[in-house]
Amino acid sequence: MCLAIPGKIISLNKKLAKVNFNGVTRDVAMDLLPEAKIGDYVLVHAGFAIERVDERQALETIKIFEEIYAD
């Protein structure tokens, strides 16, 4: 039930954003993530954005995988 899907903010109007999930666009409430901007990737749970996906940290994790586990 705690599913949250990442998507990209393509437009932002006060507390409502249009978020693109891999080609599908939905309205998302931004009340709980007022600091988000257009172009940010956000995690969306039940119609609300709950956090930004931190690009730097994601790349850091991938780097760890590559360094330790790549064949």
Next chain:
Amino acid sequence: MPTDMKRIFSPSVWSGKKFSRKVFEEMKTLASEIEKTRMKTINFMEVCGTHTMAIAASGIRSMLPKNIRMLSGPGCPVCVTSQGDIDRILEISRIKDVVMTTFGDMMKVKGSGGESLYDIRKERGRVEVVYSPLDALKISEKEKGKNVVFAGVGFETTAPLIAQTVIIARERKVENFYVAPLFKLVPPALKLVLSDKTNKISGFILPGHVSVILGSNAYSFLQKDFKVPSVIAGFEPMDIVRAINLLLYQIKEERAEVEVEYTRAVRPNGNKTALRAMNEVFKPASAYWRAVGEIPNSGLAFTERFGRFDAFRKFGVKRKSVSEPKGCICGKIIMGKALPGECKLFGKRCTPSDAVGPCMVSSEGACAAWFKYGAGNIP
């Protein structure tokens, strides 16, 4: 940076395709070292139902070394909701002019009388499955003559956005919107599992999205009071396998820390705006857990300021003490005391299409996951 973002969401990275050989090799080496020097069986508990599904769907269970057991914890919201509270939701749904709104997972859970929301919708009542609590609010604004109730089942990921929906309802002066608050909190659930001495939990895989809200600092008690290794993990196969290895390293090195694997989403202090909304509308309160009973401060109730949104208060529906479905061991499974395969009903009397208990009803219940994807090497 579009190229980087493409990489960040690349399935070949997170599915572990490129890394699976070495990551499982590492797991095997660590597990066998631990078996020789520290403990025979390693019991890891994934606390979140979404992790339960991810572990089952990705086939990770079948790849685990024989001495690692993955237990499903009390993290499936529908599964942990007490039978008495399920009955209360059903009772409200039967009241004239009520529109019960809910996430889909609740639809097939049976009350102690054998009836589900699905049955009520078929026969007389009005039950709507919604994607977001905002959709429920929309129904109340459209249908002023009805009393719209949202079945408030979930953990800290869900409670803030239902709180925010209530705040919005108050601002817009919506008078026919209510929430039945049956939320549960994860830290008390962890304490509950650990306080049972018959449980031998070697480490926790902590829920990723609950932690997005709470922040990793919220679990410091695991380190301080219980000295149990734990890792906050994301939901991709590679996140989970990496988290298992981080737990194994902690055991091997005799550490008990709260590590964050899901660094791309989890911050030390969580989402402050979400926490503020949750604390404005709700306050900690006793909650009733399936097969466990009442646990102080393990759930949420409305604060006085928002009390008029409380569906239980509005309709005066009290909790009655009722028994669990006969033969069902869901209550034991969610506390890590049994595996689905150990239930006599599993796969025979109890299947997803005709489920006895909530662990099979909920799409992310441990029994449903085992049934759908197979159990792998059952220890």
